[in-house]
Amino acid sequence: MKLELPALPYATNALEPHMSAQTFSFHHAKHHNAYVVKGNELLEGSGIVANTLEELVKAAAKVGGALFNNVGQCYNHEFFWKSMKPNGGGAPTGAIAAKIDADFGSYDNFKKEFVAGGVGQFGSGWVWLVLDGGKLKIAKSANAETPLTSGATPIIVCDVWEHAYYLDFQNRRPDFLACFVDNLLNWDFANANLAKA
Ligand code: MN3
Numbered sequence: 001m002k003l004e005l006p007a008l009p010y011a012t013n014a015l016e017p018h019m020s021a022q023t024f025s026f027h028h029a030k031h032h033n034a035y036v037v038k039g040n041e042l043l044e045g046s047g048i049v050a051n052t053l054e055e056l057v058k059a060a061a062k063v064g065g066a067l068f069n070n071v072g073q074c075y076n077h078e079f080f081w082k083s084m085k086p087n088g089g090g091a092p093t094g095a096i097a098a099k100i101d102a103d104f105g106s107y108d109n110f111k112k113e114f115v116a117g118g119v120g121q122f123g124s125g126w127v128w129l130v131l132d133g134g135k136l137k138i139a140k141s142a143n144a145e146t147p148l149t150s151g152a153t154p155i156i157v158c159d160v161w162e163h164a165y166y167l168d169f170q171n172r173r174p175d176f177l178a179c180f181v182d183n184l185l186n187w188d189f190a191n192a193n194l195a196k197a
Contacts, residue, residue: 001050003039003074005032006081014086018183023167031163032077039070053078054148061149072144076126076157080164083156085186094191096136096155103136111181113138118160118177127177129156129190131197153197156190 005028012024046067050056053075060071091107092100104110110129117138118127128139130152139147147154158164158180165176 001052001056003036003043003053003056003071005036006078008081010084010086015084015184018168018179019084020168023164026167027159027163028077028081032074035070035073035077038066039074042067042070057146057148069144072146075148076144076146076159079154079157080126080159082189083158083186084180084184085188087183088187089181089183089185092187092190094187096187096190096194099136099194110136111178114158114181115174115177118158119174121160124161127158127160128152128154130154131194153193155193155197156185 008024008028012028013021046063048056048059048063050059056071057068057075060068091097097107100107100110104113114127114129117140121127121140121142123142125140125142125145128141128147130137130139130147132139132147132152136155137152139152141147158177160173160177165173169176169179
């Protein structure tokens, strides 16, 4: 299979004022697209056969290097776009609400741990809500790494590379992460991932 740049699940201005159309014009149309183009170049002649993006990530992880970095970034960004929605965030709804309380003590505590995870990822990377061994946990990953390759199930992700927030928040990564949890987090997507796990 070939990598593709997926259409965003909302208009580029739908997450304003929290994430601007200008951010999407770089982050989706340029950064994500560059991973698609480079990834396809590197996949050509690699001999990798996969039917889904998830299978492709796992196969690319065995090769590593630039091939994994570009394929991993395609998966991570696609997951990130789906992890947000207009008027998202705030206390969880659906089946995940009770699980957040059970595994983090409370929604407030989940928010504290998710923001701390994103702030604590030194340099470029990602902060994840994952299901690991039947429990919801916070996970961090550097650069293009993803918990998919270590057996955990991704539930939600936030991009903490500077390109994700610099135009809207400059250097204020903690404010960006708090805004993601308060205003953007797509609990419907989280519930769908939990149901599949
Ligand atoms: Mn990014």
